[in-house]
Amino acid sequence: MSEFEPKIVAFVCNWCTYAGADLTGTSRIKYSSNVRIIRFPCTGRIDFMLLLKAFANGADGIIVSGCHPNDCHYTSGNFHARRRWILFRSLLDFLGIDVRRIHFAWVSAAEGAKWAEFVNSVNTEIKKLGPHHHYHDLVNTGIA
């Protein structure tokens, strides 16, 4: 029985975290390869429903990462995103969805090492939590 390899989807902003992840690569730092990175212009563009869509499409864990507050390329996108996540996370927890599966970070374009460390720690945590069965099961209920 092979070890569970979680599927992790990362929603990142183009200017900071995506560039930071690029730096991780060019620095040849090895990190878990089961993360799928999706590039957005800004964390402010990340619709909260996209996270649920990621779970519905088989993700076991989610990462959301962007520019540090006050460093947003579009000035205030990450401030709006922060508010959105505070409320969304609380709502998901209220509905019984395990918010330990969703991880948020501020990773700048210079923080290549931090990105690797962060993804590795998220991967370890999601492995412990196991596959996101009860959400994945929802996809098939009611459809013959």
Place this chain on the structure above:
Amino acid sequence: MEELRKKARELLESSSVNVVIGYEEGGAGKVRPIFARQPGETNSLIYDSRCLQNLAVYLAKPEVKKFGKPAIVAPVTTLKALLQLAAENQVTFESLVIIGITPGGKPRFFSGWSEIEAFVSPFPDVEPADQEKLEKIAKMSLTERWQFWQDELSRCVKCYACRAACSLCYCSRCTVDMNQPQWIPVASHDLGNLEWHVMRAMHLAGRCINCGDCARACPLDIPLNLLTQKLLQDVYSHFNQRAGIGVKLENPLSTFKPDDKESFFG
């Protein structure tokens, strides 16, 4: 009630308004809304403890807008809805006549928004009975909460009555009605139901004035107002913002402070 009928009749007779939106007897002991356009129809206007529906929802409906300038019978929850709609630029004070109703049932007129703001300020955002239900859910474990909401939401038939009944759901084209792409599936299976209710709660975050009409309109008795009330509490505790208290736009997702605090960012 006589005073209310008299005022409504005067408004129609003087052509100050084209329609009076109020409550009337609806049969089987229930009340229903009335859209009185002739002075004689105002004799049917009533107001008692059964009049819970928030009539502000009709102000955004095109079928009512075409009547012209309305007068609206407005108890406290409707006044809060009007303040929130004014903050979001959907009504102006001059575009309607507000027949406020005090908790004692008496008609009361206001000279401007600030008078209404002062009038509604003592009323709580979340009713004590709902507060208890929210606390009960908060005490459940994660799996218990999941099971509770799955049981409740599995009854949803996607009738969207909650959306139709909500005075803050006034988008002329709702995202769920568009099918390029079909963002939220329309079939009433568990996944689509969850996604719809999450989206609805988030779109009302900090905007819901807690009239309870969504839960009352639901034919399957799903306690929908608990979802929006939970977010109202979060908005207040995190951002110190409330809905329906003033005409200055304070929607939590449209505003921010550079030093908003959160505990979960890595």
